[in-house]
Amino acid sequence: xxxxxxxxxxxxxxxxxxxxxxxxxxxxxxxxxxxxxxxxxxxxxxxxxxxxxxxxxxxxxxxxxxx
Amino acid sequence: xxxxxxxxxxxxxxxxxxxxxxxxxxxxxxxxxxxxxxxxxxxxxxxxxxxxxxxxxxxxxxxxxxxxxxxxxxxxxxxxxxxxxxxxxxxxxxxxxxxxxxxxxxxxxxxxxxxxxxxxxxxxxxxxxxxxxxxxxxxxxxxxxxxxxxxxxxxxxxxxxxxxxxxxxxxxxxxxxxxxxxxxxxxxxxxxxxxxxxxxxxx
Numbered sequence: 001x002x003x004x005x006x007x008x009x010x011x012x013x014x015x016x017x018x019x020x021x022x023x024x025x026x027x028x029x030x031x032x033x034x035x036x037x038x039x040x041x042x043x044x045x046x047x048x049x050x051x052x053x054x055x056x057x058x059x060x061x062x063x064x065x066x067x
Numbered sequence: 068x069x070x071x072x073x074x075x076x077x078x079x080x081x082x083x084x085x086x087x088x089x090x091x092x093x094x095x096x097x098x099x100x101x102x103x104x105x106x107x108x109x110x111x112x113x114x115x116x117x118x119x120x121x122x123x124x125x126x127x128x129x130x131x132x133x134x135x136x137x138x139x140x141x142x143x144x145x146x147x148x149x150x151x152x153x154x155x156x157x158x159x160x161x162x163x164x165x166x167x168x169x170x171x172x173x174x175x176x177x178x179x180x181x182x183x184x185x186x187x188x189x190x191x192x193x194x195x196x197x198x199x200x201x202x203x204x205x206x207x208x209x210x211x212x213x214x215x216x217x218x219x220x221x222x223x224x225x226x227x228x229x230x231x232x233x234x235x236x237x238x239x240x241x242x243x244x245x246x247x248x249x250x251x252x253x254x255x256x257x258x259x260x261x262x263x264x265x266x267x268x269x270x
Contacts, residue, residue: 020070022263022264022266022267023267023268025098025221025266025270026270027221027223027270028221029098029219029221029222029223029270030100031097031098031100031263031267032070032097032100032101032102032263033260034097034102034256034259034260034262034263035102035104035108036103036104036107036108036254036256036259036260037260038254038256038257038259039254039256040246040248040252040253040254040257041246041257041260043260043264045246046242046246046260046261046264047264047268049242049245049246050242050261050264050265050268050269051268052245053238053241053242053245054238054268054269
């Protein structure tokens with residue numbers, strides 16, 4: 001089996017689809033691709049959804065009229 | 068540590084009441100650099116469920132067993148025996164299996180540390196951990212246990228993971244909505260993939 005060495009991540013933080021590794025956190029933990037596969041989306045689709053949510057700023061609340 | 072040694076068998080209730088705890092366990096396993104595995108992988112009715120569970124247990128060096136659910140269920144008024152059965156299978160594989168099986172390690176969790184002695188006293192002598200029915204305590208217990216076994220100093224502590232999980236739980240409904248899904252429609256494979264991609268993106 002593949003060893004979890006730095007070499008497997010040499011292409012950058014993200015790895016190719018089908019790779020055993022999803023990515024690496026800023027603190028250095030290698031995140032492995034779960035064995036159970038998703039049924040309702042692909043990795044790319046859920047990654048895009050995560051980016052949308054994480055990068056979107058919460059909507060500013062409308063100021064209430066006090067009059 | 069080789070990838071083959073990073074499979075963690077999760078043995079716990081899968082009902083709605085325990086759902087947040089189950090989600091927290093999967094989050095900690097992935098955040099610590101391991102593969103989450105459980106009986107929910109066996110949703111193909113053409114397969115023999117018991118045989119599939121045995122195969123998953125055989126592939127897992129580590130086991131997380133939460134035996135806290137002892138109450139009768141509301142529908143049949145009988146307790147669920149799947150958790151003690153799967154704990155027994157895991158311990159049996161370690162006891163009677165070949166060399167790789169004998170290296171199995173597990174953590175057993177209950178709500179109170181010594182309560183198990185009243186309903187499964189044969190495992191007295193095992194080190195039982197208590198999560199006190201609190202998700203933050205569960206995360207801390209699991210994070211330190213997995214960090215010790217991974218021997219990876221980069222794996223963060225349980226309190227940081229608990230904070231990360233809390234933020235993730237708040238964002239999960241919006242992430243699901245972006246895919247036209249409700250959180251309770253996710254399969255185990257969906258949830259595990261979502262967590263892995265989220266952690267790789269955010270943490």
